[in-house]
Amino acid sequence: MYEYLTLNYTQQQQKDLIEQWYQHLDEVFTQTPKEYFVQHHENDPSRQQNVIFIATDLSTKKIVSTVKLFTREMFINGDKCKVAGIGEVSTKPEHRGQGLSSKLLEMAHQYLTNNGYMLSFLFSNKYSAMYHSKGWSYVHRDITVEDVNEKIVPESDGHSLLLERMDTIDSTTLESYFQILVEQKPIDQQQGSIVRSIQYWKEWIIHNVEPHSKGTIGWVAKDSSTNTIVGHIITSLYGENSDTMAVKDLGSIHNKTQQNTCIKTLIKLTIRQYQTCLLNNQSIKYVQYPSPLLITSVLGGEQTHKLDKSMMVRLCASNNNSVPSSSTTCESLFPLDSVIYWDIDKL
Incomplete structure (x- = not known):
């Protein structure tokens, strides 16, 4: 009973x-x-x-x-x-x-x-x-899987962004960036996405990336001229040889006309970080992200779609x-x- x-x-x-x-x-x-x-x-x-x-x-x-x-x-x-x-x-x-x-x-x-x-x-x-x-x-859910058609993504791609790990940024600076995202929500109002409060960012998101969650890394992109955070990306590796970089979250405070460029740059910079700093030049062969995020490819590589x-x-x-x-x-x-x-x- x-x-x-x-x-x-x-x-x-x-x-x-x-x-x-x-x-x-x-x-x-x-x-x-x-x-x-x-x-x-x-x-x-x-x-x-x-x-x-x-x-x-x-x-x-x-x-x-x-x-x-x-x-x-x-x-x-x-x-x-x-x-x-x-x-x-x-x-x-x-x-x-x-x-x-x-x-x-x-x-x-x-x-x-x-x-x-x-x-x-x-x-x-x-x-x-x-x-x-x-x-x-x-x-x-429609997922795009794109071939990374270069062994090392070029360090300079006409951008002015610097990539840093989220767990190295002080909490006050991060919270200021999160507050802007909460107020602007440039990407997050897609159908089916979760509404995020500042508390959600500070408690749920932060505790689901390293050092709290092994293997999932949060990154922030800073404008090199102002040293302010303008975007973020959260990634992890998977696959038989850990050769696929999965984009688990991504955001930018840029307006719509600049957003696609920022998104692509964030993905490229993160691939480079894995290949040059984290994987001892091991190759990332694929990157995957939600298909509605972009209408054009990130790297110009071959794209396939899979259903989650x-x-x-x-x-x-x-x-x-x-x-x-x-x-x-x-x-x-x-x-x-x-x-x-x-x-x-x-x-």
Whole structure:
């Protein structure tokens, strides 16, 4: 027999209970260190609105299954809409096959519907068929993969930008730049992108790059004439030989006419940093970024497109002006040619 509970922020402050939840996640996700979940929870800027659903075994009083809601705002049709990400879906092996996750997922969906959320979203590859059967729809993201057609990207490309690692910049300077991004949002108002407050930048973004998150590097671009930050890029390497640079986030405070040039320069400079400083001249063969970001190539290399099929969405309420009618589908809300959900925002 099981008991199902909904934990609000006040209940999450109970030290014994939250520690038991951390321990549960550590036991289920054996390849992920417990500290990851602690940081994931405590550095979430929306933690006071986040909700955790748990199932406990009545015989042992132990947590055996959980689902967590991460509350967010998302740009949909130009409006800021109340949404929630789903994460920490976990059931202990000996309690699987009894519908515990399904029950908790439905509790979460009902909670969101009752509280005026527009939709929920999640990311999954291995269990996407299960989520699809429970009501979540696939939202494909178009990713451009471009060949890096030069072994070393030229140091000088007619620009005046200097690239520095984000973790070497003092917090006051970074916060001033983040504040400009929050006020201007030059790139981020793309369909499906997360609305970022200054608190979100300081807590979520910063804690998802080095030194807090190994392998994901944040960079800032400074104007060499003024020494002010004018853009940033967050990247990581992946692939069998770590030869693909993935752009996980990118921003610029330039106006639209200058934005494309700045974006391309940021990507080029970052490739050069990897190849000359971080990889001992090992070659970066490919760079990938969301296709709606640019309409022309970065390096002039051959381009291919791939579909990222890991994102899934389920509508909760249709009383928002951004949703035309109850017949609106997730696919129509997130057209392939305009969706940018940055990987740095993944739950």
